[in-house]
Amino acid sequence: xxxxxxxxxxxxxxxxxxxxxxxxxxxxxxxxxxxxxxxxxxxxxxxxxxxxxxxxxxxxxxxxxxxxxxxxxxxxxxxxxxxxxxxxxxxxxxxxxxxxxxxxxxxxxxxxxxxxxxxxxxxxxxxxxxxxxxxxxxxxxxxxxxxxxxxxxxxxxxxxxxxxxxxxxxxxxxxxxxxxxxxxxxxxxxxxxxxxx
Numbered sequence: 001x002x003x004x005x006x007x008x009x010x011x012x013x014x015x016x017x018x019x020x021x022x023x024x025x026x027x028x029x030x031x032x033x034x035x036x037x038x039x040x041x042x043x044x045x046x047x048x049x050x051x052x053x054x055x056x057x058x059x060x061x062x063x064x065x066x067x068x069x070x071x072x073x074x075x076x077x078x079x080x081x082x083x084x085x086x087x088x089x090x091x092x093x094x095x096x097x098x099x100x101x102x103x104x105x106x107x108x109x110x111x112x113x114x115x116x117x118x119x120x121x122x123x124x125x126x127x128x129x130x131x132x133x134x135x136x137x138x139x140x141x142x143x144x145x146x147x148x149x150x151x152x153x154x155x156x157x158x159x160x161x162x163x164x165x166x167x168x169x170x171x172x173x174x175x176x177x178x179x180x181x182x183x184x185x186x187x188x189x190x191x192x193x194x195x196x197x
Contacts (some may be wrong), residue, residue, distance in 0.1 A: 034182030044171025
């Protein structure tokens with residue numbers, strides 16, 4: 001084996017190792033993100049309406065969030081069933097991260113009730129939980145998600161500052177992020193398929 005052949009082998013191994021995580025995210029999650037954008041926006045508009053309508057009992061809020069989360073998990077399951085194939089370890093980590101995010105989000109209204117706070121007082125914590133989830137995603141996929149973590153920290157600050165519109169801000173933030181991620185990874189999928197041809 002000469003030097004040129006060895007360099008090609010090392011380049012191929014580096015491409016497989018470095019691109020595999022990005023390929024999984026590109027090929028199997030882009031459609032989830034595009035469909036989740038409108039879902040998140042509509043759900044947050046419902047939360048915004050609930051927050052402006054007056055006192056919302058904590059159990060009603062938890063029930064609304066749980067129904068919202070269940071719809072999102074069903075959406076993910078439906079899209080991934082269509083994609084087929086075996087679930088990879090990276091996908092299992094992604095599911096774990098987002099299921100943990102959803103469970104922690106469901107706990108926020110219960111914490112508000114236990115502390116005797118009005119509903120939606122801790123609304124900006126939702127965005128902080130999203131920032132944390134995206135920072136963990138950066139560890140297992142790619143560093144692009146750190147930008148989204150910083151973005152959602154900014155969303156949390158905006159929600160705190162403009163409390164009367166906190167869920168509108170949160171929903172628009174999610175919509176922009178989901179549609180951008182879906183479009184970016186869909187483009188990467190098409191480019192990756194084009195390279196293989």
